Amino acid sequence: MTARRRPRWSELQPLLQPRGASLSPTDRRLASAASIADLRRLARRRAPRAVFDYTDGGAGDEVALQRSREAYGRIEFRPRVLHDVSVVDSTTTLLGRPASAPLVFAPTGFTRMMHTEGEPAVARVAAREGIPYALSTMGTTSIEALAAAAPEGRRWFQLYLWRDRGASRDFVTRAHAAGYEALVLTVDTPVAGPRLRDVRNGLTIPPSLSLRTFVDGALHPAWWFDLLTTEPLEFASLNRSDGTVAELVGRLFDPAATIADLAWLRSAWQGPIVVKGVLTVEDARAVVDAGADAVVVSNHGGRQLDRAATPLEVLPAVVDAVGDRAEVYVDGGIMSGSDVVAAVALGARAALVGRAYLYGLMAGGERGVQRAADILLGEVSSTMALLGVTRVTDLRPDHLRIRSDGR
Ligand SMILES: Cc1cc2nc3c(=O)[nH]c(=O)nc-3n(C[C@H](O)[C@H](O)[C@H](O)COP(=O)(O)O)c2cc1C
Numbered sequence: 207m208t209a210r211r212r213p214r215w216s217e218l219q220p221l222l223q224p225r226g227a228s229l230s231p232t233d234r235r236l237a238s239a240a241s242i243a244d245l246r247r248l249a250r251r252r253a254p255r256a257v258f259d260y261t262d263g264g265a266g267d268e269v270a271l272q273r274s275r276e277a278y279g280r281i282e283f284r285p286r287v288l289h290d291v292s293v294v295d296s297t298t299t300l301l302g303r304p305a306s307a308p309l310v311f312a313p314t315g316f317t318r319m320m321h322t323e324g325e326p327a328v329a330r331v332a333a334r335e336g337i338p339y340a341l342s343t344m345g346t347t348s349i350e351a352l353a354a355a356a357p358e359g360r361r362w363f364q365l366y367l368w369r370d371r372g373a374s375r376d377f378v379t380r381a382h383a384a385g386y387e388a389l390v391l392t393v394d395t396p397v398a399g400p401r402l403r404d405v406r407n408g409l410t411i412p413p414s415l416s417l418r419t420f421v422d423g424a425l426h427p428a429w430w431f432d433l434l435t436t437e438p439l440e441f442a443s444l445n446r447s448d449g450t451v452a453e454l455v456g457r458l459f460d461p462a463a464t465i466a467d468l469a470w471l472r473s474a475w476q477g478p479i480v481v482k483g484v485l486t487v488e489d490a491r492a493v494v495d496a497g498a499d500a501v502v503v504s505n506h507g508g509r510q511l512d513r514a515a516t517p518l519e520v521l522p523a524v525v526d527a528v529g530d531r532a533e534v535y536v537d538g539g540i541m542s543g544s545d546v547v548a549a550v551a552l553g554a555r556a557a558l559v560g561r562a563y564l565y566g567l568m569a570g571g572e573r574g575v576q577r578a579a580d581i582l583l584g585e586v587s588s589t590m591a592l593l594g595v596t597r598v599t600d601l602r603p604d605h606l607r608i609r610s611d612g613r
């Protein structure tokens with residue numbers, strides 16, 4: 207079924223080593239992770255609590271976070287049998303260029319806080335696997351350094367509009383000069399969502415030393431060892447950023463941004479623009495009218511407005527409304543390749559994942575991200591085969607039904 211796909215590094219590695227021989231403890235742990243949920247468990251053990259919670263958590267009571275995830279639990283596949291699935295082709299095109307699967311690594315801020323290998327590690331895995339990766343404005347690696355780390359990769363740049371429009375313009379210029387292919391304008395963060403776990407943990411960016419963080423660190427020495435033995439976190443654009451995430455957002459992000467700013471961006475950037483954070487048909491139409499080439503139906507992984515709509519539920523209506531004029535992606539709660547396939551069957555051109563690769567990163571740096579990619583991409587192929595589908599374009603809504611009982 208996946209015979210034509212090149213074996214992945216982490217599948218090969220155990221075969222190339224004498225049994226149990228020189229596999230590092232990290233490699234052994236990663237090799238034993240069979241799912242993204244397993245990687246999450248490893249991540250939780252390795253990262254300090256404040257870091258894990260920042261990544262894992264959502265806004266408010268985390269209702270949006272849970273609903274986004276639960277929506278995938280309601281999917282019931284309708285497999286078709288006796289179809290030749292000896293060769294499954296998961297390739298597609300995104301923004302007019304080839305991708306090995308309908309999958310994108312979503313932008314995530316402060317990535318080197320999860321593991322010091324950070325964004326370059328994520329970008330290298332994405333490049334190796336032939337999927338796009340969007341660097342965040344709040345990244346801890348500069349636009350230029352990331353381009354140098356994975357020059358052959360498909361790089362998108364995620365833009366937050368800042369109060370200082372000169373700085374926003376500068377990001378656009380730098381992304382263009384460094385060969386980024388697309389801009390992802392995130393529109394669901396006019397102010398910070400209330401991240402209660404971060405408040406309770408006293409999280410600051412960068413993490414500061416206090417009795418609490420000292421104890422947290424003592425319980426997670428590997429993470430601290432990595433942090434202390436590498437260069438300090440480099441923020442893409444900030445010289446000093448001390449404060450809580452909410453303070454940072456309040457200081458930098460422009461709550462007055464409107465659709466006119468998207469029109470401005472359209473005139474300033476010649477390449478594709480993806481608008482991320484749309485949850486209504488009205489907004490999807492408005493941003494496509496203003497020049498967006500793609501929209502991401504997203505509630506920011508449940509991290510912004512709690513009780514915001516569930517992306518998978520909104521997806522079909524957005525596809526109906528703008529799918530003939532723009533590519534429609536979805537994210538939030540995607541933890542397996544079978545979730546990716548369900549999203550595509552419901553009309554998404556691609557699914558973005560955030561936490562899924564961050565759990566891998568926290569669990570084992572670049573090798574952990576590779577493990578996450580292996581798991582997701584392997585599951586995309588096997589789910590397609592088990593559904594009786596050999597091409598992404600053959601996935602249709604009638605390959606599934608949505609159960610109302612959630613079981
Ligand atoms: C730790 C973390 C940091 C994030 N930072 C950003 C960011 O800087 N910009 C952005 O547009 N979205 C950001 N997001 C949201 C993701 O791009 C994406 O929408 C979300 O993670 C999808 O949900 P999932 O994590 O369940 O896959 C972040 C998400 C996480 C988990």
Ligand SMILES: CCCCCCC(=O)C(=O)O
Binds near residue numbers: 509
């Ligand atoms: C509260 C918004 C923080 C913005 C930076 C990173 C990000 O988007 C996130 O979700 O976290």
